[in-house]
Amino acid sequence: MPTGFDSPPVAFLPESTRPAAAPVIRLSGRFQAHRLRLIEMITRREAALRLDIPLEMAVRHGIPGRLSVEEVSELNENPPAWLAQSRANRTGKKPVWVQLTCDICGFTESVRPKKWWPEFAYLSCEHHGSDELPEPQPGRVRTEVDGIGSRFIGVVDELPS
Numbered sequence: 001m002p003t004g005f006d007s008p009p010v011a012f013l014p015e016s017t018r019p020a021a022a023p024v025i026r027l028s029g030r031f032q033a034h035r036l037r038l039i040e041m042i043t044r045r046e047a048a049l050r051l052d053i054p055l056e057m058a059v060r061h062g063i064p065g066r067l068s069v070e071e072v073s074e075l076n077e078n079p080p081a082w083l084a085q086s087r088a089n090r091t092g093k094k095p096v097w098v099q100l101t102c103d104i105c106g107f108t109e110s111v112r113p114k115k116w117w118p119e120f121a122y123l124s125c126e127h128h129g130s131d132e133l134p135e136p137q138p139g140r141v142r143t144e145v146d147g148i149g150s151r152f153i154g155v156v157d158e159l160p161s
């Protein structure tokens with residue numbers, strides 16, 4: 001069927017020459033999901049976050065680069081053996097992900113915590129001025145730690161030893 005501008009819109013054609021209605025093609029599973037634009041797709045990183053597993057583990061077990069929220073819920077509710085095993089092993093251990101929040105503007109980022117991080121009194125984005133945070137409590141000495149997550153400075157207020 002021609003689709004150029006010179007062909008009249010289908011609705012204006014005489015009844016007899018209108019093309020038959022397109023056959024309804026039933027798609028199964030994934031394909032059907034992609035036809036509906038309502039499916040919320042998330043990245044593998046976000047999926048790992050929601051499943052509370054390291055990104056490397058998601059890659060290793062074939063979690064695709066993008067997947068739907070429904071697929072993640074399904075994994076959460078009916079975890080495959082590897083996920084169930086990983087959860088059983090992790091009880092009581094440190095969290096896989098932590099949320100960093102800027103104390104000045106509220107920007108947040110979920111990251112894998114690092115062993116070397118001290119306890120932070122405040123977190124701030126790198127671009128804020130240090131005078132935007134409250135002063136350290138009397139007697140405490142402030143140090144700043146760069147390179148926390150992708151853009152944070154960690155502020156440590158310690159009693160001098």
Ligand SMILES: [Zn+2]
Pocket residue numbers: 102103104105106107124125128
């Ligand atoms: Zn900020």
